[in-house]
Amino acid sequence: MGVTTRAGRSVRRWMVVVLAIVAASTLGAVAGAVAALVRATPDLEDLRYRPHQTTYIYDRKGRVIRSLYIENRVPVSIDQIPRVMQQAIIAVEDADFEKHRGFDVRGILRALWVDLREGGVVQGGSTITQQLAKIMFLSHERTLTRKLRELFLAIELERRFTKEEILETYLNEIYFGAGAYGVEAAAQTFFGKSIREVTLAEAALLAAIPRSPYYYDPFRYPERALARRNFVLDRMVEEGYISPRAAAEAKAQPLGVVSRNDGRDVSASYFVDYVLQQLYERFPPDEARDRIFGGGLRVYTTLDLDLQRAAEQVAARFPVASTDANGLPQPQLAIVTLDPHTGDILAMVGGRGEGNKFNRAAQATRQPGSAIKPFIWLAAIDRRVATPATVIEDKPLQYTLPDGTDWEPSNYDGRFVGPVTIRTALEHSINMVAIQLLEQVTPGVVISYMKQMGITTLVEPPREPNDRHLALALGGLTRGVTPLEMAAAYGVLANGGILSRPRAILRIEDANGLVLEETQPRQQVVVSDVTAYLVTDMMRGVVQWGTGRSAALPGGRPVAGKTGTTEDYTNAWFVGFTPDLVTAVWVGNDEQRVPMRLPDGTNIGSGRAAQLWRDYMQVAVRNLPPRDFPKPAGIVEGVRIDTKTGLLAPPDCGIPESQTRLEIFAPGTQPTEVSPNCRRSWFQWPDWLRRPFEGLFPPDGSRE
Incomplete structure (x- = not known):
């Protein structure tokens, strides 16, 4: 047995001191790291916050037109998520979720074994709680610090919240691909249904995707998604959630995913943009985008998807004469339908062509041609300057303009028929009669009536003493009119003299169903019901035997309307109405200097617009019983x-x-x-x- 020397004892003392210093330093570093983690820990109450909820735009019958989102997410409570969905996600992501307190050593080892057995990463080692901590509070960087923070946050989450709260938040937060966040948005995206309605096979597919949303995307890679879904079903059997027979039956089912547009064939893109503009006006500028795209609003609109579908289908069939420099088909067109009694916009097509954002139904001011004539007739009737029986001679006219030149207008066909009632003149769109009637009424009066009837794009005519501005009778306006406002103005006639201003939004609710705004029709009496009826009755003749015969509906259904073509064939119109619907159709080239012609050289005029109107409206009124225009007392x-x-x-x-x-x-x-x-x-x-x-x-x- 040796004797301990003084030098040996000295070395040991120094070693103890060094070890103590190292231990103290290590403990200090650990304590510092823990302190840093605590300081960096976010407010875990954020777990109760639901960011970026999807806003939905509905039609008048409660059908989804479009969803708007930064992240497409529709939060649902845990009791709205089927148990089979909860079990599927637990089985494949965290089998011991109900047992652990935030992290699971056995789960990490089991995941490693499964990955080795399958020859790839099919099961992760992180618990659901760890995944939620990463999703909600951390970045996706692969560092030891981030992993330590994840473990610490997972433990804190387990300490502060129940398992149900953690699972509910997780199922509402995880990304499923195709723009869908959370199980509700995922169920709607992939199956066109609510998460409440999913089957076992569908729940297993949803649980299969989050591991790698791109790799297991059922739209892009259905074979991979199918294999992963079946793996989830096997895991559910292993965990005792379902029987082998139930798994086998579910495996026999196809993926069952719907098309990316959720089975809808209606775009309504112009109407959605029109609604978006109004939503932006309703919120403060600094918060509008977050409220609209992330606030989970429910916007109930006036649109009727059935009418919208009919309008889009008819527009798609209209012939294309050429393609412009922007790749857009020409001529372009617009269709807009209103309920004349409420002003509700029931259908809106603002153009055609991919990437085409300019809404010609609401934004394009175009020359109306002879579609302006009913306003002249209305002013004359209402001011008692004329009656339907008033006779004016259809004859050549000549006017001297302020610059000394002569203006010699003409009729469409270049002929003159002599004395004719203004009823017949309206039916056959006789220019010479329109000019003389306008001269009696005066352009300023006619424009004032048009403004009262909802057309806001007008500019007062010049007031030079020698310029009567009589070209107004032929549709010569300084700025033009929009199809939407023309429909509203003609709607005054259909509604017995009452203007119903166009309305797109019925009601706005927040994510909790609280009504933020509910609109009412904005109406105003602008002409007498007798005047409206007399002009309507004359306009019926336009369709029965005049220039609008192409717009006549089957079965003799009452229809009134007016054609309009500009002299240079850059614009063609038909605006018509029944007692229940008013529709404006505009056809024209975006480049207003280019006449509309088909490849065979045929001019495109108001007859084509009237045919388009008829093809659409005979579908639009299919479920409406025929009825006549109400006749006011005193006629x-x-x-x-x-x-x-x-x-x-x-x-x-x-x-x-x-x-x-x-x-x-x-x-x-x-x-x-x-x-x-x-x-x-x-x-x-x-x-x-x-x-x-x-x-x-x-x-x-x-x-x-």
Whole structure:
């Protein structure tokens, strides 16, 4: 046995001192690291916060039109998530979730064994709680510090929250690919249904994806997704959640994913953009984007997806004459439908072509051509300047302009028919009559009526003494009009003189269902119901036997409307209405200097617009019972007039029947004078004596 030397004892003392210093330093470093972790720990109450919830835009029947999101997420409570979904995610991600307190050593070892057995990474070692800590509070960097913070946060989460709260948050936070965050958004994205409705096979597929959303994307890689889903089913059997038979039946099911557009074939992109603009106006600028795209709003709109589908399908069939420098088909078009009684926008097509954002239904101010004429007629009727029986001569006109040049307008066909009632002139869109009627009413008065009827794009005409601005009668406007405002203005006629301003949003709710705003129709009486009915009745003739015959609907359904084509064929219109719907159709080239022509050289005019209107509207009114335009009290009916003079044509007064018609009037405006063309002799032969000699004598009983 040796003797310990003084030198040996000295070395040992120094070693103890050094070890003590090292231990103290290590403990200090560990304590410092722990302190740093504690200081860096975020407020774990954030676990209760639901960031970036998806906003949904619905149609008037509660059907989803579009979802808006920064992260597509629809939070659901744990009791809304089927137990089979919870079990599937636990089985594949964290089998001991109910047992551990944040991390699981056995789980890490088991995951390592499974990965070795499968020859790849199929099961991770992190618990659900660790994954949630990383998702909610940490970055994805692969460092020891980040891993230590993850473990510390997982322990804290387990200490502060129940297992149900942790699992609920996890299932609402994890990313499933295809833009879907959380199980509800994932179920809607992949299956077109709520998470409440998923089957065992579908739950297993959802649980399969989060491990690698891109690699197991069922849209891109269905074989990989199928294999992973079946692995999840096997894990559920191993954990005792389901029977082998149930797993086998689920494995026999196809993936069952729907198309990326959730089975819908309606874009409604122009309407959605129109609604978005209004939403931005409703919130402060600094918070609008977060509220709209991340606030989980529920926006209920006026759109009818059935009508929108019909409008988009008809627009897609319209012929393409050329493609412009931007790759957009030309001519372009717009279709907008309103409920004239409420102003609700039921359908809106603002153009066609991929990436085409300019909304021609609401933003394009275009020359209306003869579609402006009903406003002239309305002003004349309402001011009692004219009645439907007023006769104006269709003749050549010439005006001297302020610059000394002469303006000689013409009719579409270059012909003149002489004296004609303004009813017939409207039916056949006779320019010379429109100009003379406008001259009587004055352009300023007509523009004031158009403004009252909802057209805001107008500019007052020049007031030079020699410039009467009579080109207004042919649709010559300084700025033009939009299809949306034309539909609203024509809707005044359909609604008995009441303007219903266009409305797109019915109600806005927050994520909890609290109503933030509920709109009401904005209405105003702008003309009398008698005036509206008289003009509507004249416009029915446009469709029955005038320029709008192409717009007639099957079965003789009552329709009123007006065509419009600009002189250079850059714009073509048909705006028409039934008692229930008003629709404006515009067709035109975006480059307004280029005439619209088909490849064979045929001009595209208002006849094409009327056909487009008819093709769409016969679908739109399919489920609406036919009914006539309501007739207001006081209308004077059954007055037979001479269409050459507008005066009375009593029975048997000798005017050919083809030259007479039964006319309607506002009270007190009907003619009282008999037409000079009604020639009667001083003596009327009895019928029994006159009848055998008919043909020998003129109908009025006198010789010519």
